[in-house]
Amino acid sequence: MSTIQLDHVSRWYGNVVAVNDVSMTIGPGVTGLLGPNGAGKSTLIALMAGFLAPSVGTVTLDGTPLWRNEQIYRDIGLVPEPEALFDYLTGRQFVLANARLHGVRDPGAAGERALAVVEMTDAAGRTIATYSKGMRQRVKMASALVHDPSVLLLDEPFNGMDPRQRLHLMDLLRRMGSDGRTVLFSSHILEEVEQVARQIEVVVAGRHAASGDFGAIRRLMTDRPNRYVVRSADDRSLARALMGEGSVRAVSLRAEGGVEVEATDFGRFSAALPRVARDLGVRLFEVSPTDESLESVFSYLVAS
Amino acid sequence: MTAPVNADVTRAARRTGTGTGGLVNTTVAWLGLRSLFGRRRGILLFALPLVLLALAVLVRVLIEGSAAAPDILYQLGLVVVVPLVALIATTGVLSSEIDDGSVVYLLAKPLSRLTIVISKLLVAFGCVLVFAAVPLLVAGLILRWDLPRLGIGFAVGGLAGGLTYCTLFAFASVLTRHAVVVGLVYVLIWEGLLGGLLDGIRWLSVTWWSAAITDEITEGPPLVEKMGVTYAIAATVVVIIGATWLASHKLRGYSYTADE
Numbered sequence: 001m002s003t004i005q006l007d008h009v010s011r012w013y014g015n016v017v018a019v020n021d022v023s024m025t026i027g028p029g030v031t032g033l034l035g036p037n038g039a040g041k042s043t044l045i046a047l048m049a050g051f052l053a054p055s056v057g058t059v060t061l062d063g064t065p066l067w068r069n070e071q072i073y074r075d076i077g078l079v080p081e082p083e084a085l086f087d088y089l090t091g092r093q094f095v096l097a098n099a100r101l102h103g104v105r106d107p108g109a110a111g112e113r114a115l116a117v118v119e120m121t122d123a124a125g126r127t128i129a130t131y132s133k134g135m136r137q138r139v140k141m142a143s144a145l146v147h148d149p150s151v152l153l154l155d156e157p158f159n160g161m162d163p164r165q166r167l168h169l170m171d172l173l174r175r176m177g178s179d180g181r182t183v184l185f186s187s188h189i190l191e192e193v194e195q196v197a198r199q200i201e202v203v204v205a206g207r208h209a210a211s212g213d214f215g216a217i218r219r220l221m222t223d224r225p226n227r228y229v230v231r232s233a234d235d236r237s238l239a240r241a242l243m244g245e246g247s248v249r250a251v252s253l254r255a256e257g258g259v260e261v262e263a264t265d266f267g268r269f270s271a272a273l274p275r276v277a278r279d280l281g282v283r284l285f286e287v288s289p290t291d292e293s294l295e296s297v298f299s300y301l302v303a304s
Numbered sequence: 305m306t307a308p309v310n311a312d313v314t315r316a317a318r319r320t321g322t323g324t325g326g327l328v329n330t331t332v333a334w335l336g337l338r339s340l341f342g343r344r345r346g347i348l349l350f351a352l353p354l355v356l357l358a359l360a361v362l363v364r365v366l367i368e369g370s371a372a373a374p375d376i377l378y379q380l381g382l383v384v385v386v387p388l389v390a391l392i393a394t395t396g397v398l399s400s401e402i403d404d405g406s407v408v409y410l411l412a413k414p415l416s417r418l419t420i421v422i423s424k425l426l427v428a429f430g431c432v433l434v435f436a437a438v439p440l441l442v443a444g445l446i447l448r449w450d451l452p453r454l455g456i457g458f459a460v461g462g463l464a465g466g467l468t469y470c471t472l473f474a475f476a477s478v479l480t481r482h483a484v485v486v487g488l489v490y491v492l493i494w495e496g497l498l499g500g501l502l503d504g505i506r507w508l509s510v511t512w513w514s515a516a517i518t519d520e521i522t523e524g525p526p527l528v529e530k531m532g533v534t535y536a537i538a539a540t541v542v543v544i545i546g547a548t549w550l551a552s553h554k555l556r557g558y559s560y561t562a563d564e
Contacts, residue, residue, distance in 0.1 A: 049412065051560040068556055071414050078412045080560075084404035086335065088342030100331040101413040143409065 002062055002075055002150040002182045003027045004048050009057035011043055018043040020206040021057075026184050030177035032197030033186040034217070040206040041186040042081060045155045048184065049078045061151065073102075077144030081155035083136060085128050091115065091139045092124035095146060102147035114142040119168065133160030141169070152176055154185040158192055170196045194218060225249060226266050227290045230273070231258040233283040241280055245272045260290070329415060332423035336397035340427065343400065348392050349431060352385045353439030360443035373447035377440060377458045378527055382514055386436045386462045387495065390469035391487040393431035397424045399477040399484065408560050418552040425474055425548060432466030457521030465514025468540050471547035472510070478554040506531060513539050 004026040011019040019040045026048070035041050046052040047059045050066035050073075059066050066072055086094050095114055099107035115121045118138040123131070128139065137157060144152060154173075158166055173196050176183045187193050193200055194214035202210040202217060210220055232238045239251045239259045247268035252260045263269035277284050340346050359380060363372055398421075401407040410420055440462045444455020472490075477483040499509045506512040506528060515527040516536035 046560055051408070051411070051558065053557070053559070070411075070416065070556075073412050073414045076412070078408070080405070080408050082405045084406040086339065086342075086406060086409075088338060097331050097335055098409065098413075101329070101410065101415060103414070144412075 001028050001180060004066075004151065004182065004184070005058075005060045005063075006044075006047070007058045007060075009047060009054045009059055011040075011047060011052060011055050017206050019047070019054075022203070022206075022208045023057075024201055024208060024211065026182055026201075027199075028177070028180050028182050029199065030173050030183045030185070030197045031199045031201060032193030032214075033184060033201050033203065034188070034190060034193045035186070035203035035209075036188050039188075039203045041188075041203055042155055043206075044203065045153050045184070045186060049076060049153050074147065075149055076151045076153065077147065077149035079137075079140050079144045079152070079154040079157055081159070083133070085136060085140065087129040088127060090125055090127050091120055091131070091135075091142075094128060094139060095124070095142045098143040099146040104147050107146075110146045110148075111142075114145040115139075117145060117172065118142045134162055134165040137161060138165070138169075141172075149181070151182045152184070154183075156187060157185050158187060158189070166192075190217075226263045226269070228261045228263065228269075229254070229258050229286070229288050229290050230261060230284060231286040232277065233285070234280070235259045237280055238277065238282050241276045242273070245269070245276065247272055258286075327419055327422050328426060329419050329423045332410060332415070332420055333427050335410070336424045336427040339401060340393065340396040340431070343396065345392060345396055345400075349389060349435045352389055352392075353435050356380055356385050356439050356443050357446070360446040364446055373444070373454060374522070374524060374527065376447065377444055377454070378515065378518075381436075381440045381443065381458055382462055382465060382511055382518070382527075383496065385439070386432070386466045386514070387469050387487075387491045387511070389436040390428065390432055390466045391473050391484065391491065393428040393435075394425070394470045394473035395477055395483050395487065397427050398474055399481075402477060402558075403481055405560065407558075411555070411558055411560075416552075417555040417558075418549070421474060421478075421548060421552040421555060425470055428470040428474070429467055432470060433463060436466050437463040454522050454524065457518045457524075460521055461514040461516075461518030464517050464537075464540050465510050468510045468513070468543050468547075471544045471551070475547045475551040475554070478551050478558070507535075507539075510540075510543070512536075 006022055006024050009019060009022050010017065022044065033041050033044060043052065047054055048066065050069060053067045061072055061075065064072065086097075089097070092111065092115065096107055096111040099110040099114070104110045112121070115124050118141045120135065120138050120142060123135060128136065131139065137160060141154075141157070144154075157169060157173075161169065173183055173185065177198065185196070194217070198213060200210075200212065200214055200217045201208065210217060230238065235253055235258060239253055242248050242259070242261055243251050245268075247263050247265040248261055249264050250262040254260055261269075273287065274284070340349075359376060363376060401410070411417075437459045441455045441459035444458050445452060448454045473483060473487045476486050476490075480486055494505070495509055495511045499505045499511060512528050512531065513536040516531045516533050517540070519526045519528060520533040
């Protein structure tokens with residue numbers, strides 16, 4: 001059982017603040033680090049992996065500082081984001097080398113076991129240069145598992161994976177978490193995170209925006225006012241009828257055509273809209289969220 | 305479908321596992337070797353000594369007498385081949401991995417940073433021996449079969465200089481991403497240009513130190529005057545130890561983020 005503790009951690013590069021006064025505790029089980037690109041997720045993972053010194057604050061693993069302490073890697077497995085690997089080695093050679101570098105007693109067996117876990121045994125004889133992105137990701141994963149670490153840190157592990165590989169990795173992470181390992185992975189996709197992680201930490205613009213189980217985060221994200229633009233055959237009638245719905249807070253007609261709707265409850269609104277349109281006999285051409293981009297969701301979270 | 309990860313056996317193996325101590329790690333060295341010759345740059349290591357040997361043969365065949373021998377061994381060998389072999393080998397094992405970030409796989413291990421630097425340096429040292437010192441010996445023998453002292457002297461001097469260059473370039477590799485350029489500028493400007501113009505620089509010039517060591521063995525007309533071999537050896541040892549330590553110290557504080 002291992003716990004990573006960040007205590008009032010900030011990290012800046014010159015004038016740019018990458019991580020701003022973040023305190024969080026990552027315990028056993030799977031934790032998702034969620035945030036838009038450039039939010040500071042990689043910086044946080046580098047801090048937790050001992051590859052970056054905090055400008056202010058402390059980062060510890062079970063009370064031991066991580067920076068400039070290579071002994072922590074007995075307990076940490078790191079899956080970095082960049083693709084760079086030892087392309088001229090076979091997958092098996094690469095994983096075996098990692099096992100040897102960790103000094104495990106039977107590196108051959110440890111390597112084969114790690115390859116089996118990520119289902120790369122069949123392709124292990126090929127050079128890494130011939131691997132697809134998903135295969136590279138899995139061989140990186142195997143290299144991080146050879147020494148059976150109690151902490152696993154993964155930076156955007158789902159990037160470049162096809163749906164089958166994605167499901168497999170999710171399953172793997174869940175199992176690692178239920179084994180009692182401390183697993184932390186970063187992602188910018190909520191759906192990805194909530195399928196695996198018990199605990200979610202949201203970072204936006206270097207700040208710790210929200211923390212909780214996926215239900216709490218999901219509610220925060222969906223209970224906020226949502227704006228939609230609806231284009232229909234008869235905008236004015238539709239607008240009038242929608243205003244009568246409890247889930248709608250505001251309606252306006254747009255000069256360029258279409259109705260702009262602000263809904264308070266995403267679930268009820270998405271059921272109400274088609275019903276209203278059908279009852280009126282108004283045909284809907286297009287329903288599009290105007291602020292659904294992840295950044296706006298996150299900025300809402302930061303503001304709240 | 306998949307094997308269990310959390311076998312108690314592996315956990316026990318990890319606790320009692322050995323092999324991460326010591327100053328040399330064979331896996332780090334093996335990876336360095338693969339990295340060096342897995343890239344195109346490795347070919348240059350063969351080209352440089354070949355040029356030296358070809359020139360030695362040419363001179364031997366075309367020119368009567370052997371007055372040119374020390375000049376060739378010095379100008380092409382000690383001044384050009386030795387630093388370039390050291391530069392290519394050291395940046396090949398260290399700089400390229402730091403450049404593309406794959407060094408993180410070495411660093412995320414319970415290995416002392418000194419062990420990593422020394423293991424990689426041993427590969428570079430081996431290259432200096434094979435691609436600079438031995439070719440100097442052979443070229444010396446080709447030029448002056450009758451005077452083996454000459455080849456031996458240049459081989460030993462070249463080896464001393466080459467090892468020193470390796471540690472300096474190792475430090476440069478962890479210091480900057482432009483280690484190759486920095487190394488070239490250093491060799492051309494400091495060692496080459498300024499070393500020839502300003503007399504005082506010889507005291508701080510790796511090539512002059514290696515020349516002084518060579519002089520001691522060849523006992524021929526000196527390449528460098530007024531420099532004791534004791535000073536040259538002491539300076540060489542100090543730089544080798546100092547630069548190795550500095551490189552490992554700097555590597556210990558290696559910062560790595562994907563965002564940058």
